[in-house]
Amino acid sequence: MTRPAIDVQGLRKAYGGKTVLDRVDLSVEAGTVTALLGPNGAGKTTTVHILSTLVRPDGGTAVVNGCDVVRDHDGVRASIGLTGQFSAVDGLLTGEENLRLMARLRHLGPKRGAQRVAELLERFDLVESARKPLATYSGGMRRRLDLAMTLVAAPSVLFLDEPTSGLDPRSRHTMWDIVRDLVTDGTTVLLTTQHLDEADELADRIAVLDGGQIVANGTPDELKRLVPGGHIRLRFTDAAALDAAARLLGDSARDEVGLALTVPGDGTVGALRGILDRLDNAGVEMEDLSIHTPDLDDVFFALTTTTTTTTTTTTTTDRPGPAGPAGAAGRARTKGTES
Incomplete structure (x- = not known):
């Protein structure tokens, strides 16, 4: 049997007296999209940060692309990319300069780096704006550039933490097309989103996280059949x-x-x-x-609680892991560079 690209067993994490993840099991097959849904404070971002080696778990195991996130975090970082909730681009540089900087941090070399930058500018429709300051970029352009920077080293596993937050409908659909193309090329994607239509459009499987536990896991159609209302x-x-x-x-x-x-x-x-x-x-x-027929909104309301909190996100942000230092070097680690 082919091993999963992401394999999580009994994952636990707590901050003080607050249990954020409570024995979470999750498996993501290679070359597929799994969406992680849940209310604010359910533990979605904490899960992503553990899998990308930014936060150390308290218990359980997590293996990404065959590498344990605790014992082999360098191996994990060498094979992953992470795009967070907010565009992490340098506003003082042009789009091309941001990509060239990332290529240097990923040690691609001058020739390969220039080639990769040109490929990504073309793929993300940023050629005409490549040498313009980021102050002229729209929100959608910034998100496309952010994702392009994540892909400089062609990661095999990609974590997208609410990648279309704040985008207009056209920009969201553009991002969806990009994600579909990446998966067609063999990339594995773990996606967190608050947009249920986004999960329905992109995900092969959906895991619903609530109160630090996976309360449902299946294809979109399987989850819809769990709730009444048809x-x-x-x-x-x-x-x-x-x-x-x-x-x-x-x-x-x-x-x-x-x-x-x-x-x-x-x-x-x-x-x-x-x-x-x-x-x-x-x-x-x-x-x-x-x-x-029931949609994912019905699934979400039926399977999750009404209690919401931002404690998880705030705590995680305030507790940087191995990629914590600010600036380009810190971002490079977040993008999965070997350190």
């Missing part, structure tokens, strides 16, 4: 048809004003066919219908 809404032309349908479908809910019935169902073809056959056999005609 139904078929039938709308009729007059009250007589509505009354007749209501007598046939006794477990339905009436909408007198809208002349509609809401019938519980999973939205499958079989369930829909059964309802339509009953109406057709009774000679009841409807005007239109719509099928509603």
Whole structure:
């Protein structure tokens, strides 16, 4: 069997009396996207920081690309990239200069570094703005540059911590396309996001983290089937048809004003066919219908608690790990450079 790109077993982390992660198990297959969902303070960023060697766990094991995050943090850093919640670019440099600096810190050499910078500027549609100061860059351009800097050394495992936070819809979709291309090329992605549609669009699997524990793990469709709420809404032309349908479908809910019935169902073809056959056999005609199935919003609300806190993020930020020093060198370690 092929080993997973990320393998977490019994991971634990606490700050003082606050347990942030409580025996977390997580497996991410190579060349796939796994989204980590959860409310603020659930432990998402702490998980990413442990896996990227920025924070040391209190217990359990975490292996990234075959390297233990505690015993072989240099091996982990050599194979990963990390893009955090905020663009970590140098505003005093141009986009090209930021990429050239990262190439030097990753020891690519003059020829290979120049080649890689040119490739990334082209790939992220930054050629025309490459030599312009970052003050002229939009938020989306800064995020694209940030991700490009993460990819200078072509990491095999990529951690994206809320990569589209604050972006407009067009910029978000551009980032989604970039992530899809990376996965097509074989990159493994662990994504944390507050945008449930983003997880639905990108993730092969979704892990829901709440209270420091994984409370659900599966494909988007599998998670949607965990929660109730699916139904078929039938709308009729007059009250007589509505009354007749209501007598046939006794477990339905009436909408007198809208002349509609809401019938519980999973939205499958079989369930829909059964309802339509009953109406057709009774000679009841409807005007239109719509099928509603649970989405990730329903999953999120059903599986997570309402308690939110920013303690985890604040504490983690205030406790730098091995990549803690500020500036370009610190960022290079965050991006996975060998140290």
